Every structure is written in structure tokens, then in C-alpha cells.
Amino acid sequence: MRNVPTLLRREMNACFASVLGYVVLVFLLVVMGFVFCSSIADLLASGTTQITVMRRFFYWFWLPSLFVIPAITMRLLAEEKRSGTIEMLMTAPVTDFEVVLAKWLGAVVLYGLMWGLTGLYVLILRKFTGGLTSLDFGPIASGYLGVLLIGQFLIAVGVLTSSLTKNQVVAFLISFALVFLFVIGIWFGEYFARGTTFGKLFEYISCFTHMEEFARGIVDVRTVVLYLSASFWVLFVTTRVVESRKWR
Amino acid sequence: MQPMIKVENLTKRYAGVTALNGVSFEVGRGEIVGFLGPNGAGKSTTMKILTGFIPASAGQVTVAGCDVFEESLEVRRHIGYMPENNPLYVDMRVNEYLKFRAKLKGVARADRKERVQEAMERTGIADVQDRVIGQLSKGYRQRVGLADALLHEPDLLILDEPTIGLDPVQIRQVRELIKELGKQHTILLSTHILPEVEMTCNRVIIIHRGKILASDTPENLRKTLRSGGMVNVELRAPLADVQSVLPVVPGVASVTVTTGDDGMVYAAVEAKADADPREAIYQAAVQGGWTLRELTRSRTTLEDIFVQVTREEDEAEEDRRDQRRSVLR
Numbered sequence: 345m346r347n348v349p350t351l352l353r354r355e356m357n358a359c360f361a362s363v364l365g366y367v368v369l370v371f372l373l374v375v376m377g378f379v380f381c382s383s384i385a386d387l388l389a390s391g392t393t394q395i396t397v398m399r400r401f402f403y404w405f406w407l408p409s410l411f412v413i414p415a416i417t418m419r420l421l422a423e424e425k426r427s428g429t430i431e432m433l434m435t436a437p438v439t440d441f442e443v444v445l446a447k448w449l450g451a452v453v454l455y456g457l458m459w460g461l462t463g464l465y466v467l468i469l470r471k472f473t474g475g476l477t478s479l480d481f482g483p484i485a486s487g488y489l490g491v492l493l494i495g496q497f498l499i500a501v502g503v504l505t506s507s508l509t510k511n512q513v514v515a516f517l518i519s520f521a522l523v524f525l526f527v528i529g530i531w532f533g534e535y536f537a538r539g540t541t542f543g544k545l546f547e548y549i550s551c552f553t554h555m556e557e558f559a560r561g562i563v564d565v566r567t568v569v570l571y572l573s574a575s576f577w578v579l580f581v582t583t584r585v586v587e588s589r590k591w592r
Numbered sequence: 593m594q595p596m597i598k599v600e601n602l603t604k605r606y607a608g609v610t611a612l613n614g615v616s617f618e619v620g621r622g623e624i625v626g627f628l629g630p631n632g633a634g635k636s637t638t639m640k641i642l643t644g645f646i647p648a649s650a651g652q653v654t655v656a657g658c659d660v661f662e663e664s665l666e667v668r669r670h671i672g673y674m675p676e677n678n679p680l681y682v683d684m685r686v687n688e689y690l691k692f693r694a695k696l697k698g699v700a701r702a703d704r705k706e707r708v709q710e711a712m713e714r715t716g717i718a719d720v721q722d723r724v725i726g727q728l729s730k731g732y733r734q735r736v737g738l739a740d741a742l743l744h745e746p747d748l749l750i751l752d753e754p755t756i757g758l759d760p761v762q763i764r765q766v767r768e769l770i771k772e773l774g775k776q777h778t779i780l781l782s783t784h785i786l787p788e789v790e791m792t793c794n795r796v797i798i799i800h801r802g803k804i805l806a807s808d809t810p811e812n813l814r815k816t817l818r819s820g821g822m823v824n825v826e827l828r829a830p831l832a833d834v835q836s837v838l839p840v841v842p843g844v845a846s847v848t849v850t851t852g853d854d855g856m857v858y859a860a861v862e863a864k865a866d867a868d869p870r871e872a873i874y875q876a877a878v879q880g881g882w883t884l885r886e887l888t889r890s891r892t893t894l895e896d897i898f899v900q901v902t903r904e905e906d907e908a909e910e911d912r913r914d915q916r917r918s919v920l921r
Contacts, residue, residue, distance in 0.1 A: 350695040354681075361683040428679035432740075435643040435675070436696045437668040590647050 347438045348446050355450025359416070365454065368415045372458050375408040376401070380465045397469055398479075402487040402559040406527045406551065409495060413523055416454055417502025418515040420447040421586065426510040434586075441583045444503065448579055451499045452492070459491055483561035490558025493571045494551050498523050500575040500582070507585040527551055594657050596621050596748050596778040597642065602651035604637050604802075611637045613802040615651070619795075621747070624774040626793035627782035628898065634802040635782040636676050639752050642780075643673045656747055669698065672741030672777075676752040678734055682726030686717060686736055689725060690743060697744040711739040715769060731762035738769065749773060751781040755788060767792050786898060798901055801909070805901045822890045823870055825859040829882035834859060841876050843869030856885065863889075 359365045383400040421444075424430040433443060470479050505519040506512075530550045537543035547553055554567050597619040604612040612634045619625050627635045640646045641653060644664040653660045656670045681689055690708045699707050712718040715735040720728060725736060734754065741749055754770065755763045770792050773779065783789060789796050790810050798806040806813060827834060831849065834857050838847045844867075848860045863869050870887055877884045 347696055350692065354684075354692050357688075358681070358683060427682075428675060428677055429681060431640075431645055431675045432673075432679055432693075435645050435668055435671070435673045436693070437665045437698060438696060439665070589645075 345442065345445075347442045348449070351438070351443060351446030352449050352453070355420075355446055356453065359450065359454050362419075364415065364419070368412050369458050369461070371415075372408045372412050373461060376404070376462050377465070379404040379407070380462075380469075384469075398466070398484050398487060399559045401465070402491065402555055403552075405491045405494075405555060409498065410520065410523055410527065412455070412458070413495065413498045413502050414505075414516045414519040416451050417499055417506050417519060418512045419506070420451065420503055421506040421582075422509050422512050422515045426512075440586045441579075444507075444579055444583045444586060447506075448496075448500055448503045448575070448582075451503065452496045455495050455499060456492055459488065459495075463488075480561070483559060486561050486563050487555075487559040489563065490555050493558075493568060494554065497571045497575045497578070498526065500578040501526075504578050504582045504585065507582050595619060596623070596656060597780065598652075598654045599638070599642075600652040602638070602641065602653055603649050604634075604641065604646075605649045611802050612641075612648075615799070615802065615804055617797055617804060617807055619748075619778060619780055621778055623795055624770070624779045624781070624793045625795045625797060626789035627780060627797050627799060628784065628786065628789050629782075629799040630784055630902065633799045635784075635799060636752055638799070639673075639675075639750050639780070639782060642750055643671055644668055669744065670747050672744065672746035672749045674737045674741045674749075674751045674754060677756070678737040680725050680733060680736060680740075683724065685722055685724055686728070687712070687721040689736065690739060693740050694743045699744050707743055707745070711742045714742060714773075715739040716765075729762075731758050731765070734758060734762070734766060735769070738766075738773075742773070747778060749777045749779045749781075751779065753783060754781055755783070755785065763788075798898060800902045800905055803905070805905055821863055823861040823863055823873065824886060824888050824890065825861060825873060825884070826886035827857045827859065827877060827882045827884055828855065829857055829877075829880060831857055833880055834882075837876050837880060838873070841869055841872045843867035843872055 380397070380401055383397040386400070387397055421430070424433060434440065466479070466484060501522050502515075502519040505522065506515045508518070509515050530546050531552055534543055534546035534550050534552075537546060549570075554564075554571075557564060557567070595618040597617075599618070600616050602612050602615040603610070615634070615638065627638070629635050637646075641648050642655060642660060644660050644667055647661050655667045658666045658670070660667045681692075684692070687708060690711060691704065694704045694708055709718070712721055715738050717732060717735045717739060720732055725733060728736070738751075738754070741751070751770070755766050758766060767788065770779065770781065774792070781792070793810070795807070795809055796813060797804060825838075831851055835847075835849050838844060838849070838859055838861065843864050845862045845864045847862075850858045850860075852858060861869065861873065868889065870889060873887060874884065
């Protein structure tokens with residue numbers, strides 16, 4: 345693990361050296377800004393405090409993620425393979441797992457920084473709702489934790505798809521499809537199989553269920569363990585894929 | 593002293609294709625060895641196996657006494673590798689990239705700055721160190737690749753086609769650099785450009801279709817394979833006389849005679865091994881009363897050897913195929 349910080353730093357530099365990183369950031373801020381505005385408008389119109397602004401804000405976290413996660417992960421391994429730099433990387437004294445881990449970590453940090461900027465919205469909310477509703481920072485913090493936790497798993501999936509191809513567009517489309525299935529597919533299953541055992545199963549693994557809990561300020565250790573172990577497993581598979589050059 | 597590289601019975605099969613077939617060779621410390629072969633001969637595959645990027649299907653490969661598969665990380669510390677086409681992170685600055693690579697290769701923090709500076713100076717890229725790699729010319733990029741290979745002061749440099757895609761001036765510079773580096777490092781370089789090997793290497797390994805066909809110094813290869821070379825003769829003489837006299841001149845193996853429009857007779861004489869028939873040809877001309885306009889000897893170039901060796905191998909392969917076919921019939 346000695347080389348992870350070095351590799352991570354290189355990843356972060358690469359993110360900010362490309363235009364793509366900034367485009368994705370703007371995209372995220374625009375989409376979540378729109379969600380935020382509509383929540384405020386709703387709040388002002390109905391005057392209720394039952395669904396608070398931030399809960400609704402977190403509910404929509406999946407919408408930008410659907411595009412943001414494939415966009416920030418598609419490059420990671422596909423580009424190294426296309427340009428041949430993977431050969432430079434893998435013939436330096438580093439292990440394959442170190443490389444995969446650094447790629448994933450770099451994207452997670454980037455994703456976290458991007459969402460961190462939406463913290464400005466919280467400050468705006470605090471300024472304008474001072475009298476109307478007092479903000480509870482606990483659920484907001486746990487909401488962000490949820491965004492990061494679910495995000496890091498989907499990023500691991502993105503790293504995996506990036507390891508499967510040399511083509512970034514292909515990597516984007518595959519991980520988009522997988523993230524779509526994970527979010528919308530499971531939601532669909534939950535909706536149509538409601539009341540059955542399957543419906544229950546879908547409800548347990550649905551990111552909507554989890555996000556709902558996080559946004560209410562509930563941090564369930566089982567959920568945290570589920571997502572972390574799932575990412576670990578996906579990253580393990582990714583390492584195998586990267587190693588597969590050795591037995592193909 | 594153990595050799596720097598020891599390869600025994602190395603075989604590599606890709607799905608359906610045998611890229612290397614029982615290759616064995618050694619490279620001693622301090623040698624500059626050229627790996628010569630046409631495209632697709634197995635040069636890059638061998639280098640990828642040596643650097644631990646891909647494993648062998650069969651055989652034993654050790655670098656500095658370490659098995660490349662079992663002790664891959666240790667082997668990588670001994671090797672400075674420049675892959676084919678010299679892939680680099682084009683978005684980084686030269687010094688930034690080299691610093692990153694030095695860290696990755698485990699150069700101690702205290703030495704890092706010095707090593708990066710030294711590598712840049714040796715390869716002559718210190719003046720472009722603040723430029724982005726993607727904006728550099730191909731010659732400079734090649735040197736960045738070389739500087740990277742030198743960073744951790746490896747015992748062994750493995751350079752895959754180090755001069756490909758460069759202009760003649762850059763090629764000369766890179767060759768000079770390689771020669772210079774050969775004073776301190778063992779070097780294995782691959783190329784399909786023959787003069788390159790003759791100029792830079794003290795040993796040549798000819799590889800073709802995944803097999804080693806020859807391994808010797810350029811001089812010895814010349815001696816053993818076809819030492820006499822060709823003698824070009826231009827005469828003003830009757831064609832029939834030349835055709836009858838020249839083949840029996842001592843030291844002559846074979847003669848091809850042609851006539852030109854200008855009434856001259858041109859003879860391409862192939863000399864026997866270890867023979868120089870020029871004086872004998874002169875004597876024959878004097879006796880026959882011929883006017884001799886040219887009598888020159890062309891030394892066998894590595895190119896001739898290469899063509900000869902690979903052609904022999906291809907013909908042998910064809911024979912084997914024919915035999916198999918006739919057996920089937």
C-alpha cells in the first residue's frame with residue numbers, strides 16, 4: 345500500500361488537468377441547484393415543514409450521479425490501456441491492487457469534493473430560513489455520508505467497467521447502464537413486486553430506502569458495511585480483470 | 593558472476609499463436625545487446641516477459657538472479673524499461689512526471705530531486721523540464737522515456753524500439769545517448785533497423801518467428817555466415833572469355849556476368865569463405881589482355897546476414913510444410 349498516496353496524487357492532478365472534470369462539476373451543481381430551487385419553491389408554496397428541503401434534496405442525489413459517476417470513472421483504466429501507459433505503470437514496482445485502489449480512491453475523493461461544493465446550498469438555506477425552520481445539521485451530515493457511501497460503491501462499479509475496455513465511450517455506456525439498473529431497476533422491482541418476498545428484498549437493497557434513512561439522520565451500520573464490502577468485492581474483481589492480461 | 597539476463601526455453605503462446613518457441617539466451621553484465629528481427633518476430637513479447645508485464649507460458653527467466661514471475665517486484669527494481677511507442681502521461685510536466693516516477697520506483701525522498709535532475713541532464717531535457725509532455729516533439733518525448741528508465745539507476749535497461757519514429761538527427765542523438773549509457777548499464781534494445789545494431793551493440797541476437805537464429809558479435813556473424821562477400825568487376829573484354837575464365841579463378845565461388853549498353857562487361861563475383869580473389873582476378877585480366885575499369889569488394893553487411901538467415905529459416909519452414917503435405921497425401 346506504500347504507493348497508493350503517490351498514485352492517488354497523480355490521479356487528482358489528472359482530474360483537474362482535464363476539462364471534463366470541470367464540466368462534470370458544473371453539471372452536478374446545475375442539476376442539484378435546480379433540485380434545491382424547486383424544493384425551496386415547494387416549501388414556500390405549501391408552507392409545510394414535513395418534507396424538509398434537504399431531505400428532498402438528498403432524495404434526488406441519484407439523478408446527477410447517473411451521469412457523473414460514469415463520466416469520472418470511464419477514463420481511469422480504459423485510457424491507460426488505450427495509450428499504453430498501463431505498461432509503464434505495471435512494470436514499475438507497484439502491485440495491480442495498489443493501482444486499482446488508487447484509481448477508485450481518486451474518483452471517490454473527486455466525487456466527494458464535488459458534492460462538498462453543494463454545501464453552499466446549505467449555507468444559503470440557513471441564511472434565508474433562519475426564522476421559518478431551524479436547520480438540523482445532523483441529518484444533513486448523515487445525508488452527505490449516504491451520498492458518499494452509495495457513490496463510492498457505484499464508483500467501484502465504474503472502475504470495473506473501465507477495466508473491461510480500451511474505449512472510454514464504451515466504458516461510459518456500460519457503467520451508465522449498470523448505475524441505471526442499480527437505481528431505477530431496483531426501484532422498479534420494488535414497485536411492481538410490492539407485498540411479495542421479492543419486493544421486500546428489493547426494498548432492502550434499494551438505494552432509495554438507504555438514502556431515505558440517511559437523510560432522516562439514521563446511520564445504520566448494516567448499510568455502511570453492505571456498501572463498503574460490496575465495493576471491496578467489486579475492486580477485487582477489477583484487480584483480477586487487470587491481472588487477466590497475464591493469463592489470457 | 594551470474595549473467596544479467598538468463599532465458600531458458602522461453603515459450604509464449606497467445607490464443608492460437610505461438611509468439612515465442614523455446615527461446616534461450618543470456619546477457620552478461622555490461623553488454624549492449626541488440627535484439628534484431630522483423631515485425632512480429634517476438635521481440636516485444638520477450639521484453640514484456642522480462643519486465644514482468646506478462647508471464648511466460650513455459651520456461652525460466654531470471655534477471656539479476658531473480659525469477660521474473662516469482663519475484664516480480666524485485667526484478668522490476670533492477671530494470672529500467674522503455675516500452676514500444678514510449679507511452680507517457682501527456683498531461684504532466686516533464687519534471688512533475690519524473691518526480692512521480694521516481695517516487696513510484698522507490699527512490700528515497702532525500703535523493704529524489706538529485707536523481708531527477710541527473711536523469712534530465714544525462715538525457716538533455718533539463719531545458720524543457722517545465723513543459724507539458726504532450727507538447728514536446730517526439731525526440732524529446734523519447735528522451736523523457738529514457739530519463740524515466742534511468743531514474744532509479746537500474747542495472748539493466750530494456751529499450752523497445754528506442755529510435756522508432758524519430759528524424760535522422762534525433763536518431764543519431766538517441767544512439768549516441770545509448771552508447772554513452774552502455775558504459776554504466778547493461779542494455780538490451782530491440783530494433784528492426786540493422787545499421788542501428790551495428791552502430792550501438794556489441795552483440796546481436798537475431799530472432800525470427802519466435803526462434804533465435806543467431807547470436808554473436810556483428811563481426812563474427814559476418815565471418816561465420818558469409819565471410820568472402822561480393823566483388824564487383826567491370827571489364828572491357830569479350831563476354832565469352834570472361835564467362836569461361838572468371839569462375840575458375842582461385843577463391844571465386846560463383847560469377848554472374850552481364851553486359852551493358854556501353855560495351856562493358858559487369859561481373860558480380862561471390863567470393864569463397866575466407867578468400868579475397870581480387871588479386872587473382874587482376875592477374876586473370878592482365879593475362880587475357882582485358883581492360884579493367886573497376887574491382888571493388890563489398891563487405892557483407894548485417895543486412896545480408898539478416899536476409900540470408902531469415903530466408904533460410906523460411907525455406908526450411910516451407911520444406912517442413914511440404915513434407916507434411918506429402919505425408920498426408
